[in-house]
Amino acid sequence: QVQLVESGGGLVLAGDSLRLSCTSSGGTFITFFMAWFRQAPGKEREFVATIGGRNGGTTIYADSVKGRFTISRGNAKNTVYLQMNSLKPEDTAVYFCAASIAPTRSRESMNYWGKGTLVTVSS
Numbered sequence: 001q002v003q004l005v006e007s008g009g010g011l012v013l014a015g016d017s018l019r020l021s022c023t024s025s026g027g028t029f030i031t032f033f034m035a036w037f038r039q040a041p042g043k044e045r046e047f048v049a050t051i052g053g054r055n056g057g058t059t060i061y062a063d064s065v066k067g068r069f070t071i072s073r074g075n076a077k078n079t080v081y082l083q084m085n086s087l088k089p090e091d092t093a094v095y096f097c098a099a100s101i102a103p104t105r106s107r108e109s110m111n112y113w114g115k116g117t118l119v120t121v122s123s
Contacts, residue, residue, distance in 0.1 A: 001026040002112045004097045009117030014089055016121075020082040021074075022097030022114060033057075033100045034080045036071060037107060038093035039116075045096065045107055049082065052103045060105065065091075087121045094118050 008020040022034070035050040049061045049071040059071055070083040080097065095117055098110040 002099070004099060004112055004114035006095065006097045006114045006117040009095060009119045011120045011122065012087055014087060014121055014123050016087050017083070017085045018087065018119060020084065020095055020097075020117060020119075022080045022082075024078045024099070031101075032112075033103050034071070034073070035098045035100065035105070035110065036082045037096045037098055037110075038091075038119075039096070040090075040093040043093075047105050047107070048095070050103075050105055051080065084119070087119075089121045089123045092119060092121050 003025050004022055006020060006022050008018060012018055033050060033052040036048040037045050038048050039045040047062050048065055049059065049069055051057055051059050051071045051073060061069060068086045072081050074081060097114040099112040100110050
């Protein structure tokens with residue numbers, strides 16, 4: 001039984017920063033490739049960022065967040081972060097932490113999901 005729990009969401013102003021955290025239990029977190037997705041109201045869930053491999057690994061970002069968001073693993077290997085800078089109103093969404101056994105950016109291929117944390121960016 002693997003569980004992922006996100007935290008760090010909230011209401012911020014455009015231009016502000018937030019750091020989301022994802023912690024895992026019930027599995028060996030470091031063995032998973034981790035990703036962040038987001039879903040805005042009325043829209044499909046979309047890929048945001050992924051990090052793979054042990055000791056950090058390769059990072060990939062959606063074009064919409066490139067240069068503003070950073071995904072990383074914490075020193076505690078059951079934790080992954082999403083640092084979000086220069087937030088825009090269009091970043092408003094529920095952000096989901098996800099884990100996969102193999103490298104992927106596909107929503108359908110993710111093996112585990114958190115319940116999400118809401119990020120609201122006000123102009």
